[in-house]
Amino acid sequence: QVQLVQSGAEVKKPGASVKVSCKASGYPFSGYYMHWVRQAPGQGLEWMGRINPGSDDTDYAEKFQGRVTMTTDTSTTTAYMELSSLRSDDTAVYYCAREIVVVPAAGGSYRWFNPWGQGTQVTVSS
Amino acid sequence: EIVLTQSPGTLSLSPGERATLSCRASQSVSANSLAWYQQKPGQAPRLVIHGASYRAFGIPDRFSGSGSGTAFTLTISRLEPEDFAVYYCQQYGSSYSFGQGTKLEIK
Numbered sequence: 314q315v316q317l318v319q320s321g322a323e324v325k326k327p328g329a330s331v332k333v334s335c336k337a338s339g340y341p342f343s344g345y346y347m348h349w350v351r352q353a354p355g356q357g358l359e360w361m362g363r364i365n366p367g368s369d370d371t372d373y374a375e376k377f378q379g380r381v382t383m384t385t386d387t388s389t390t391t392a393y394m395e396l397s398s399l400r401s402d403d404t405a406v407y408y409c410a411r412e413i414v415v416v417p418a419a420g421g422s423y424r425w426f427n428p429w430g431q432g433t434q435v436t437v438s439s
Numbered sequence: 440e441i442v443l444t445q446s447p448g449t450l451s452l453s454p455g456e457r458a459t460l461s462c463r464a465s466q467s468v469s470a471n472s473l474a475w476y477q478q479k480p481g482q483a484p485r486l487v488i489h490g491a492s493y494r495a496f497g498i499p500d501r502f503s504g505s506g507s508g509t510a511f512t513l514t515i516s517r518l519e520p521e522d523f524a525v526y527y528c529q530q531y532g533s534s535y536s537f538g539q540g541t542k543l544e545i546k
Contacts, residue, residue, distance in 0.1 A: 348535070350537075357527065357537055357538070357539045357540045358476075358484065358527055358529075358537040358540075359537070360534070360535040360536060360537065363535075372534075374534070408483055408484070410484075413489075417471075421469055421471050422471060422472065422531075423471045423472065423489065423490045424471070424472045424474075424489075424531045425472075425474040425486055425489035425490075425495075425529075426474070426476075426484075426486065426529070427486040427489075427495065428483075428486075429483040429484055429485070430483065431483055432483050
């Protein structure tokens, strides 16, 4: 079945970088965008950006431009999200999620995220 | 950026009751790209509704979605104990965004 399995929890000091992985299985990895979403403690979901594994094209949320780098390794069907210059308010659970895109004949597109990875806790603390 | 506002923030109901959750957009959103997710404590979000009104695979038919333009609704016709969770709406326009969530709690 389609599955996304993320790497384990990380503890980092302010100013450091973190790289989270997301191993995909059960579907053609290059055919679907992979997104990254984070959730600070007790807060809602925040979209960070996406990557096309087939082309490595990326779109980042303006808030994270310059600090986030999303990459993929098609040989291992793994997506990566690296966040640099970490601050305490980057403490959050980070999720990867596969985007489904359906383009009907009438035009437009249907888009949704399914499935999601289990999440990776990143704690930034001195 | 399209801002999604969900209401109420918290909804307290009993099993068997009907739940109506609202998601309003700051500008018109294509219904094609309006989705709802359910999140339980310590778990990843789970897709409930896509395309504003289509139930995801495995979602019971007590869940339904509706709406267009700037106003969307998730309805749970008869609440079961496992339905109590936080629900998020999400849209894709020129970018992606989520609502702040509605917590559905047991009264």
